[in-house]
Amino acid sequence: MSKEKFDYFIKGEKGKYEVVIGxxxxxxxxxxxxxxxxxxxKFGADPNxxxxxxxxxxxxxxxxxNEECVKQAVKTGLGxxxxxxxxxxxxxxNYFYADLPQGYQISQYKNPIVGEGKVLLDMPYGSKEIGxxxxxxxxxxxxxxxxxxxxxxYVDLNRSGIALMEIVSKPDLRSPDEVNAYIKKLRSIMRYLxxxxxxxxxxxxRADVNVSVRKEGDKKFGTRCEIKNVNxxxxxxxxxxxEAARQVELIESGQEINQETRLFDTKKNETRSMRxxxxxxxxxxxxxxxxLPLKLEQKLIDDIKKSLPELPDKKKERFIKEYGLNTYxxxxxxxxxxxxxxxxxxxxxxxxxLAATWMMGDLFAMLNERGLDISKSPISAKHFAELVQSxxxxxxxxxxxxxxxxxxxxxxxxxxxxxxxxGLKQQSDPKELEKMINExxxxxxxxxxxxxxxxxxxxxxxxxxxxxxxxxxANPQLTNEILKKLLNG
Amino acid sequence: xxxxxxxxxxxxxxxxxxVDEAKVESLTKDLNSIFKFIEQLNELDTDKxxxxxxxxxxxxxxxxxxxxxxxxxEKILKNxxxxxxxxxxxxxxxx
Numbered sequence: 001m002s003k004e005k006f007d008y009f010i011k012g013e014k015g016k017y018e019v020v021i022g023x024x025x026x027x028x029x030x031x032x033x034x035x036x037x038x039x040x041x042k043f044g045a046d047p048n049x050x051x052x053x054x055x056x057x058x059x060x061x062x063x064x065x066n067e068e069c070v071k072q073a074v075k076t077g078l079g080x081x082x083x084x085x086x087x088x089x090x091x092x093x094n095y096f097y098a099d100l101p102q103g104y105q106i107s108q109y110k111n112p113i114v115g116e117g118k119v120l121l122d123m124p125y126g127s128k129e130i131g132x133x134x135x136x137x138x139x140x141x142x143x144x145x146x147x148x149x150x151x152x153x154y155v156d157l158n159r160s161g162i163a164l165m166e167i168v169s170k171p172d173l174r175s176p177d178e179v180n181a182y183i184k185k186l187r188s189i190m191r192y193l194x195x196x197x198x199x200x201x202x203x204x205x206r207a208d209v210n211v212s213v214r215k216e217g218d219k220k221f222g223t224r225c226e227i228k229n230v231n232x233x234x235x236x237x238x239x240x241x242x243e244a245a246r247q248v249e250l251i252e253s254g255q256e257i258n259q260e261t262r263l264f265d266t267k268k269n270e271t272r273s274m275r276x277x278x279x280x281x282x283x284x285x286x287x288x289x290x291x292l293p294l295k296l297e298q299k300l301i302d303d304i305k306k307s308l309p310e311l312p313d314k315k316k317e318r319f320i321k322e323y324g325l326n327t328y329x330x331x332x333x334x335x336x337x338x339x340x341x342x343x344x345x346x347x348x349x350x351x352x353x354l355a356a357t358w359m360m361g362d363l364f365a366m367l368n369e370r371g372l373d374i375s376k377s378p379i380s381a382k383h384f385a386e387l388v389q390s391x392x393x394x395x396x397x398x399x400x401x402x403x404x405x406x407x408x409x410x411x412x413x414x415x416x417x418x419x420x421x422x423g424l425k426q427q428s429d430p431k432e433l434e435k436m437i438n439e440x441x442x443x444x445x446x447x448x449x450x451x452x453x454x455x456x457x458x459x460x461x462x463x464x465x466x467x468x469x470x471x472x473x474a475n476p477q478l479t480n481e482i483l484k485k486l487l488n489g
Numbered sequence: 490x491x492x493x494x495x496x497x498x499x500x501x502x503x504x505x506x507x508v509d510e511a512k513v514e515s516l517t518k519d520l521n522s523i524f525k526f527i528e529q530l531n532e533l534d535t536d537k538x539x540x541x542x543x544x545x546x547x548x549x550x551x552x553x554x555x556x557x558x559x560x561x562x563e564k565i566l567k568n569x570x571x572x573x574x575x576x577x578x579x580x581x582x583x584x
Contacts, residue, residue, distance in 0.1 A: 031554050032554050032555065032556050033554055033555060033556045033557075033558075037558055038552070038555060038556055038557040038558035038559070039556065039558045039559035040556045040559055046562075046575065047562075047575040047576055048562045048565055048566065048575060048576065048577070049559065049560055049562050050559045050560075051559055051561070051562070051565050052558035052559055052561070053561075053564075053565075054558075056565050064550055064551065064552045065549060065550075065551045065552070066551070066552060066553075066554050067551040067552065067553065067554065068553075068554030069554070070551070089542050094503070096503075096505060097582075098577075098579040098582055110540075144579075144582060145576070146581070146582075148576075149578070151581055152571075152578045152579065152580065152581055153578075153579050153580065153581050153582050154573075154575075154576035154577070154578060154579075155576055155577040155578075155579055156575075156576060157565070157577070282499075282503060284503070287542045287543075289543075291549060292542070292543050292545060292547060292548060292549040292550075293542050293543060293548075293549065294549050295548050295549070
C-alpha cells in the first residue's frame with residue numbers, strides 16, 4: 001500500500017492551522033444490572049420501569065457496587081494496554097439538572113480504576129499511537145425528553161445509574177479521520193472484550209470532543225472548547241470541522257477563544273455556547289462518604305488478564321502471517337469479532353486469499369444492502385466456503401459464482417446442489433471448447449478477416465460469443481488460450 | 490481562606506439555596522469565622538500523609554450482577570410534584 005502524507009490543516013489567511021483533538025468517550029458497560037443498584041439495564045423498556053429507589057435518589061438509600069462492572073472496567077483497561085490501579089476512589093461530582101436526581105453523579109476523580117494506556121490506529125500514512133489518559137467508572141444520568149410536550153420536559157430515569165466507562169484520550173488526535181479510526185478501534189476492542197456493545201444508535205457510546213487549533217509548527221496548545229455529548233462519528237467529524245474553522249476565524253480576526261462548553265446542533269451543522277453550563281466546571285468533587293475505596297486484589301487482575309480473548313491488533317498480525325492477507329484485508333476482517341470468526345470458518349474450508357476477496361466483495365455488499373450483521377447472514381460460512389472452493393478448483397467461473405451466490409440467497413441451498421441441478425459447471429474440456437470456438441469462427445468469417453488485418457479489439461467480441469453460446473460456462477482462461485491459438489495460428 | 494460576599498452568593502446558587510440579600514453580610518462573617526476555626530488544622534504537617542477517604546478499616550462491599558429491583562414506577566413517581574402515567578414532568582429545559 002502506498003503511503004500518503006498526513007495533510008489535515010485549516011487554511012486561514014495568515015497560514016495553516018493544526019487541529020488538536022482529545023476525546024472523552026462514554027461507553028456503557030455491558031452488565032445485567034446497574035452500577036449501584038439491582039435495576040435492569042435493558043434498552044427500550046417502558047419509561048421509569050427500570051428504576052429503583054437508589055436510582056431515583058430517595059433519602060437514605062445506599063449504593064452497593066456491582067462486581068461485574070468493576071471486572072468489565074478492568075478488562076477494558078487491559079485491552080487498552082493500560083495500568084490497572086489496585087486502589088481507586090469514588091467521588092461525588094455535583095451539578096444540578098432535572099435528569100440527575102441525586103444532584104451529583106458518582107464518578108472517580110483523583111483515583112480512577114485505570115491509568116495510562118494506548119491505542120494503535122492504522123492510518124493511510126502509517127500507524128499512529130493514541131495515548132489514553134485514564135478510564136474511570138461512573139453513573140449515567142437519566143434522559144430528558146423535550147419534544148413530547150411544548151411547555152414541559154419529561155424525565156425518564158431508566159438510564160439513571162447504568163455503569164459508564166469514561167475513557168479519556170490524550171490530545172493526540174489531529175483530524176476527523178483519526179477520530180473516526182480511534183472511535184472504531186475503541187468500539188472494536190470493547191466488542192471483542194464484551195465490555196460494551198458499542199451501539200451508537202442506542203447511546204451506548206457517546207463522546208465529549210475537545211477541540212483547539214494552533215499554527216502549524218507551534219508547540220503550545222491553543223485554548224480548547226469542549227463539545228458535549230456527540231453521539232455519532234459523523235456528527236463528531238462535522239462538529240470538529242465547524243469548531244476548528246470557527247476558532248481559526250476568531251484568531252485571525254484578533255479575538256480571544258473562550259474556554260467553554262458548547263453543543264453541536266445537528267440540524268444547523270454548527271456549535272454554540274451552552275450558557276446553562278457556565279457553572280458546570282464548579283463540580284465540587286469530594287469522596288463519596290457512602291462508598292469505601294475500591295481495592296483490587298492483584299490476583300483478580302491477573303486472572304482477568306489470562307482470560308482476555310485475542311484482540312484485533314494481535315489477530316490482524318496473525319491473519320497476515322497465517323492466511324497471507326495484506327494489511328488492508330486483514331484490518332477489514334478483524335474490525336469486528338463476528339466477521340473475523342466467519343472468515344476463519346470459511347478460510348479453514350477453502351482458499352484463504354480467495355475467501356477474503358469474495359467476503360469483502362459480494363458477501364459484504366449483500367449484507368450492506370440488506371442492512372444485516374454478519375451473524376444474520378443468510379449464507380452460512382460452510383456454504384460460502386463451498387462456493388469459494390468451487391471457484392478455486394475451476395469448477396465454476398467467477399461470473400457463474402455470482403449467479404450461484406444469488407440462487408443461494410434465494411433458496412438457501414448449498415452451492416454443489418445448485419451447480420449440479422442447473423448444469424452450471426464450467427466447460428473446461430479443451431477439445432469441446434475448441435470445437436465450439438471453431439464453429440463460432442466459421443460463422444463469423446468477416447470478423448476473423450478483420451481481426452487478422454489488425455483490428456485486434458475484436459478479440460473481445462469472440463470471447464463474448466463463446467460465453468454466449470456456452471451460457472457463460474466456458475472456462476475463461478482456456479477460452480482465451482484457444483482463441484489466441486486459432487486466430488493467430 | 491476567606492470568603493467574600495460574591496463567593497457566598499455563588500455557593501448559595503450552586504447549592505440551590507436562596508439567600509436574602511440582607512443576610513449575606515452576616516452569613517459571610519459567620520462562615521469566615523467557621524473557616525478560621527477549621528483552618529487551625531493547617532498547623533499540622535501532612536506532607537507525608539496520604540489523603541484519607543474513610544476511617545473504616547473495611548473494604549468496599551460489592552454485589553453480584555443480578556436484576557432484583559425496579560418495576561416500581563408508581564412508587565417512584567408518587568412524590569413528584571408534577572407527573573403523568575409514565576414520566577416525571579419538569580419545567581422545559583432546552584439548550
